[in-house]
Amino acid sequence: MAESIGAPEGIIDDFDVRAFVLDRLASEELDGARVCVIVPDATRSCPLPLLLGAVHEALHGRAAAVTVLIALGTHAPMSEEQLAKHLGGPYEGFDIRNHEWWLPETLVSLGEISAERVAQLSEGRMRQAIDVTLNRAVVEHDVCLVIGPVFPHEVVGFSGGNKYFFPGIAGQEIIDFSHWLGALISSAEIIGTRGITPVRALIDEAAAMIPARRLALCLVVESGRGALHAASFGAPEDAWAACADVSAQTHVRYLDAPVRRVVSIIPEKYDDMWTGAKGFYKVEPIVADGGEVIIYAPHITRISAMHPEIEQLGYHCRDYFVKQWDRFSDQHWGVLAHSTHLRGAGTWDPVAGERPRVTVTLATGIPESVVRGANLDYLDPRAVDLDALAADPSTFVVPQAGEILFRLR
Incomplete structure (x- = not known):
């Protein structure tokens, strides 16, 4: 014991x-x-x-x-x-x-x-x-x-x-x-x-x-x-x-109802998206279907120095890889896992394509071309008004995101 x-x-x-x-x-x-x-x-x-x-x-x-x-x-x-x-x-x-x-x-x-x-x-x-x-x-x-x-x-x-x-x-x-x-x-x-x-x-x-x-x-x-x-x-x-x-x-907080938009403010101890993605993982359960998570981290300027292949692979839901496994099985599986974790839940089939449950938007120092090339949405961090977002009843702002998990009751 x-x-x-x-x-x-x-x-x-x-x-x-x-x-x-x-x-x-x-x-x-x-x-x-x-x-x-x-x-x-x-x-x-x-x-x-x-x-x-x-x-x-x-x-x-x-x-x-x-x-x-x-x-x-x-x-x-x-x-x-x-x-x-x-x-x-x-x-x-x-x-x-x-x-x-x-x-x-x-x-x-x-x-x-x-x-x-x-x-x-x-x-x-x-x-x-x-x-x-x-x-x-x-x-x-x-x-x-x-x-x-x-x-x-x-x-x-x-x-x-x-x-x-x-x-x-x-x-x-x-x-x-x-x-x-x-x-x-x-x-x-x-x-x-x-x-x-x-x-x-x-x-x-x-x-x-x-x-x-x-x-x-x-x-x-x-x-x-x-x-x-x-x-x-x-x-x-x-x-x-x-x-x-x-x-x-x-380390677990509970909400009574899902929210349309979450803004995760990423602390500086996470210096790339490989680690800063925890700001998405910990809030995904409280986002309504069709909602959005904004990762706000102006200090982050790269997706990953140690795993640059993620920029070419992009972010995709699990089914995107599982249902096309012959295309992706030779990739580093840890990179595939990171990809699915930040993209979140979703579906894929050869006809309808990929349908993520929520939108993931990066408001970071990563260039727009890199963000969109990695299959995520982009927002200029200079255009983000955190006070206005905090006052919006449909938005939930999380300071120091990445360690506290948010769930629905």
Whole structure:
């Protein structure tokens, strides 16, 4: 069982957070151990300077070696300046690294999940063997300690726990595989789903193959600020489950009726549409059929530096790909998944073509030709009057969009 502190309606004092981390790590057999600490990148709200400061106090001079590994998934690497701001420090004796997912020599295969087992875990949606490839750190350290928040998530239901291994520090093949499984279920259906979803089941199965002992400090973070509502420490499965229960109460807001238009104001921690698209995922459930989501982010000037192919592929609903699979099966499935997540629900057939449920409009710094070329609508951000939109009874404006999920009662 995981040990937990906090509650959905409260905020934990920093002193109590530090004491909790110190106490939990003191209770673990870490003397002389090589410890890999896996943490999120800057796209997640998380008080890492507070937490890593406590981890450093608990492990420096006690553990034989400590590596802090940034769980990028397939995001862009963080610079030394960005890391210093994100992590705090300095942390004497700690080796801080980005997960270099694009370098095959940094990865190791842990084995294979069979096609038959994949079919069971995916509830029949997929049936092919998958190579479980992960950052080499998992075989070079005795203990892997995950530190990261739990939020409603478009691929897995609720993020956190073993998700910091897959996709956090995984190879691209299994990242693409798990994301496409989530896309087959659809973002609108899986996001904020409690319990073990098919994607979570696949992730847990893969994580069980890690040779190092796995621990997790899971967190429920106040969105946009970084204060903690709750924290749980233990096996990743247990700590995650405890925090997912709290996140379901803290990070989900309910509306009584659908709205015609939503304006999602994207915070600057999302610096491209690959990450800023969370401003769509979290509001899609409350938009009326035929409605519109405006992604307002003047600071975003590109769709994705790490996945430029999305500009040629464009954004399309799930059926567009599934019903033309012979055209798209050789694309990176993670890119296809991102495409469907931002395009949202819809239909496609060879006669009527594509019919999205809602309109997605980008009011960003991305050039109009790129936006329209990617099959989205364009709005000049200079023409957006946020005050007027907020006063419009048919419009719902979401500040700091991307972490709070909105649903209908």
